[in-house]
Amino acid sequence: MDILSSLADGFAIALTFENLLLALIGCFLGTVMGALPGLGPSNGVAILIPLAFTLGLGATPALILLTSVYYGAMYGGRISSILLNIPGDEPALMTTLDGYPMARAGRAGEALALSGVASFVGAFLATWGLVFLAPLLVDVALLFGPAEYFALFALAFATLGGIASTNQAKSAFAAALGLGLAMVGVDGQTGVPRFTFGEVHLYDGIDFLVAIVGLFALSEVFVFLEHRHGAATGESAEKVEIGRVIPSLSLLARCTPTMLRTTVLGFIAGVLPGAGASLGSFIAYSMEKRLVDRDGTFGTGDPRGVAAPEAGNNAAAGGALVPMLALGVPGSGTTAVLLAVLLALNITPGPLLFTQNPDVVWGLIAALFIANFMLLAMNIPMVGIFTRVLLIPSRILMPIVAMISFVGIYGISGSSFDLLVMIGFGVLGWVLRKLDVPLVPVILGTLLGNAMEANLRRAVTISNGDYTSLIDSPLSIGLWTIALVGFVLPIVFGKVVRRRMRMRRDEEGAISD
Amino acid sequence: MSDRIFGSVGLALAIFFVWQATLIEESFISDQVGPKTFPVVIGVVLGLASLYCLLRPDPPPTWPGLGRLAEIALAVLVMVAYAIALPEVGFVIATAVAAAYLGWRLGTAPLAAIISGVLTSAGIYVVFRLILGLSLARGPLGF
Numbered sequence: 177m178d179i180l181s182s183l184a185d186g187f188a189i190a191l192t193f194e195n196l197l198l199a200l201i202g203c204f205l206g207t208v209m210g211a212l213p214g215l216g217p218s219n220g221v222a223i224l225i226p227l228a229f230t231l232g233l234g235a236t237p238a239l240i241l242l243t244s245v246y247y248g249a250m251y252g253g254r255i256s257s258i259l260l261n262i263p264g265d266e267p268a269l270m271t272t273l274d275g276y277p278m279a280r281a282g283r284a285g286e287a288l289a290l291s292g293v294a295s296f297v298g299a300f301l302a303t304w305g306l307v308f309l310a311p312l313l314v315d316v317a318l319l320f321g322p323a324e325y326f327a328l329f330a331l332a333f334a335t336l337g338g339i340a341s342t343n344q345a346k347s348a349f350a351a352a353l354g355l356g357l358a359m360v361g362v363d364g365q366t367g368v369p370r371f372t373f374g375e376v377h378l379y380d381g382i383d384f385l386v387a388i389v390g391l392f393a394l395s396e397v398f399v400f401l402e403h404r405h406g407a408a409t410g411e412s413a414e415k416v417e418i419g420r421v422i423p424s425l426s427l428l429a430r431c432t433p434t435m436l437r438t439t440v441l442g443f444i445a446g447v448l449p450g451a452g453a454s455l456g457s458f459i460a461y462s463m464e465k466r467l468v469d470r471d472g473t474f475g476t477g478d479p480r481g482v483a484a485p486e487a488g489n490n491a492a493a494g495g496a497l498v499p500m501l502a503l504g505v506p507g508s509g510t511t512a513v514l515l516a517v518l519l520a521l522n523i524t525p526g527p528l529l530f531t532q533n534p535d536v537v538w539g540l541i542a543a544l545f546i547a548n549f550m551l552l553a554m555n556i557p558m559v560g561i562f563t564r565v566l567l568i569p570s571r572i573l574m575p576i577v578a579m580i581s582f583v584g585i586y587g588i589s590g591s592s593f594d595l596l597v598m599i600g601f602g603v604l605g606w607v608l609r610k611l612d613v614p615l616v617p618v619i620l621g622t623l624l625g626n627a628m629e630a631n632l633r634r635a636v637t638i639s640n641g642d643y644t645s646l647i648d649s650p651l652s653i654g655l656w657t658i659a660l661v662g663f664v665l666p667i668v669f670g671k672v673v674r675r676r677m678r679m680r681r682d683e684e685g686a687i688s689d
Numbered sequence: 690m691s692d693r694i695f696g697s698v699g700l701a702l703a704i705f706f707v708w709q710a711t712l713i714e715e716s717f718i719s720d721q722v723g724p725k726t727f728p729v730v731i732g733v734v735l736g737l738a739s740l741y742c743l744l745r746p747d748p749p750p751t752w753p754g755l756g757r758l759a760e761i762a763l764a765v766l767v768m769v770a771y772a773i774a775l776p777e778v779g780f781v782i783a784t785a786v787a788a789a790y791l792g793w794r795l796g797t798a799p800l801a802a803i804i805s806g807v808l809t810s811a812g813i814y815v816v817f818r819l820i821l822g823l824s825l826a827r828g829p830l831g832f
Contacts, residue, residue, distance in 0.1 A: 230823055343747055349699060349738035355731045356706055363724040366716045370724060371709055394768075397791070398761050402753050404796055571795035575788040576809050578768070582784075583813060586775065587823050595772035603765060610750045611695050629727040633720050641721040 179311060186538025189236060190546055195539070198233075198241040199547045206248020207554060211256050211562050214400065214570055215577065216265030217249035217493075218509040218616075219392040223577065225517050226385050226584030235521045236536050240543040242517055243497070246510055247299055247544065250453065250493045251551050254291045254486055255562050258284060267453035267489035270461040274474060274481030281477050285421040290431060290479055291486040292555035293423060296548060297435045298487035302443045302494025303544045306501075309447065310530075310537075313502035317527040322635035323646045327655035329628040332505040335449040335662035336617045344667055346613045354621015355628070357382050364626060365633060377593050384516055384622045386585055386594050390601025391608075391615050392513070393581045398606040400574045421559055431483040434464050442488035446495020449662065452508030453492040455673075460488025462676070494544075501525060501537060505624070509616040515623055691750060696743025703736030760794060767791070779828015780818075785810035 189195070209220035221242050228238040253268030258275035271291060278287040320328065333351040360371045361381030372378040438460035445456035464484040465474045474481045493510075500511040504526035518525045523533060530537055555562075585598050605615055632646075639645035647653055710728035752758075771787040789806025793799055817823040 345738045345741035352735035575791035592772045633722040
């Protein structure tokens with residue numbers, strides 16, 4: 177019952193006026209960002225980090241704001257999937273399959289309400305999963321020494337390309353690029369400058385926030401410029417009647433087993449490295465189709481086909497927080513961005529977070545529960561507000577996104593140099609996305625590079641220069657084995673999984689969940 | 690072809706990275722591993738991955754035409770100009786101009802783009818400066 181009393185303490189922290197307000201703002205902004213095609217959870221959170229940082233929010237409030245945005249975006253993605261047949265973000269891809277046909281059949285309101293409930297079930301149960309699983313993982317992680325941490329980081333990089341990755345060489349390239357960027361600056365252990373080329377601005381390294389906002393947010397602007405979505409999304413859409421937004425009890429009852437099953441699957445997919453929310457919703461949908469689709473109604477507007485991916489991706493979003501908080505090693509794009517928040521606030525995630533900053537962890541978890549109820553309220557009775565947001569054309573939206581990115585980065589440092597670096601990262605991000613190089617490993621590399629090197633050096637120093645100490649405990653051998661398998665597996669199965677995921681839709685998007 | 694160019698650039702970058710890593714000056718007190726080892730390992734991984742792309746390229750992506758590329762290049766130039774001009778002319782003016790340009794190039798009619806640029810800039814100023822109290826660049830006019 178230790179956990180429950182910690183959770184109660186967490187509620188005491190979360191239930192202040194400021195934190196509730198931040199959760200509300202975060203939920204609202206998140207839902208809007210999720211709903212708007214072109215803004216997903218990872219770039220939505222990325223834009224807001226520098227702002228939360230410059231506003232001088234404390235660690236807990238900042239995290240509450242940004243994770244509310246994360247959860248909100250997961251809810252919001254379904255709105256444009258259902259109404260416009262355009263996924264608001266990548267995890268909502270599968271929701272288009274049955275959501276849009278339902279909307280065409282005049283049941284848009286029902287689909288929105290049902291998917292809102294499914295999102296709630298997935299996220300709510302996954303948050304409980306987080307409450308019970310994270311402390312267990314912390315107990316394991318406390319056994320880790322530097323050698324195990326080094327192996328764990330390697331595992332994160334090896335699996336980050338994900339099971340759906342087509343070209344592992346490109347994932348490896350991205351990870352090495354990120355790690356290389358992290359090496360720029362003064363070496364923390366000996367104090368010698370590395371890769372600075374005499375440029376003073378580079379002595380304290382490349383700010384990862386600059387890299388994240390450039391890679392995620394600005395590159396999106398370039399993608400839009402490339403395609404010039406002249407016809408605004410709002411204008412091209414047929415007017416879909418929303419209808420009633422209260423789901424009938426019989427419909428909910430019929431979908432309940434589906435929601436529960438897919439929540440479990442999604443949560444597991446979220447916790448495992450290299451999966452994340454996109455894969456969570458994909459697995460959830462495929463399994464439900466195989467399990468309950470006896471009359472072949474999936475894909476033609478079956479309510480269960482709407483509930484399954486939504487419960488799946490929201491559960492995966494909660495599950496992805498487990499390794500990020502307990503180990504300090506994120507398994508998906510958005511949790512990598514959330515890790516950046518922690519690092520920017522000078523908090524080291526991982527097992528020590530639970531012992532040293534329990535207020536942060538449990539306050540955050542309590543806030544997630546509260547945010548879930550707020551989101552349920554926003555997404556069922558008030559869903560009409562968000563459907564209006566979809567009428568904002570991207571030609572107006574994208575300049576705003578670009579300008580807010582500039583404001584955030586300029587707010588941190590007040591230097592034009594950082595803005596130029598950010599533009600450079602924006603262009604780099606665009607080119608890498610064209611070449612199908614994943615961006616998440618680049619981010620994770622810049623975030624974790626220094627910690628990874630520090631652990632390597634610590635491990636070798638402890639054993640007096642003996643490099644075999646890196647692989648002489650059963651734990652580290654186990655981690656290296658998983659890393660190896662995780663890297664090789666997609667080479668064998670990646671093409672199959674990816675083809676199935678893309679079968680119905682070929683929307684682009686190199687940023688995963 | 691795209692991947693071959695990408696691989697070559699990556700390989701060149703990796704060689705440059707490793708070369709620079711070997712040039713890192715070691716201080717007289719150092720740990721067993723030293724500041725060079727890890728960067729060299731990263732450089733090797735970078736090189737191997739690039740080499741793979743060079744030898745086994747994926748099918749190329751569809752690159753936009755020259756016009757679109759010029760469009761992106763121009764947008765980059767405008768952003769660079771924005772970054773440099775920001776401390777000189779102040780936030781509101783610079784942002785209005787840059788937002789109007791981007792809006793126009795994304796397909797808003799010119800007059801509407803100017804209006805939406807000004808509104809974007811004013812809106813951000815009100816929210817972030819006046820309400821949230823963030824420090825934005827101040828020009829000679831004080832905003």
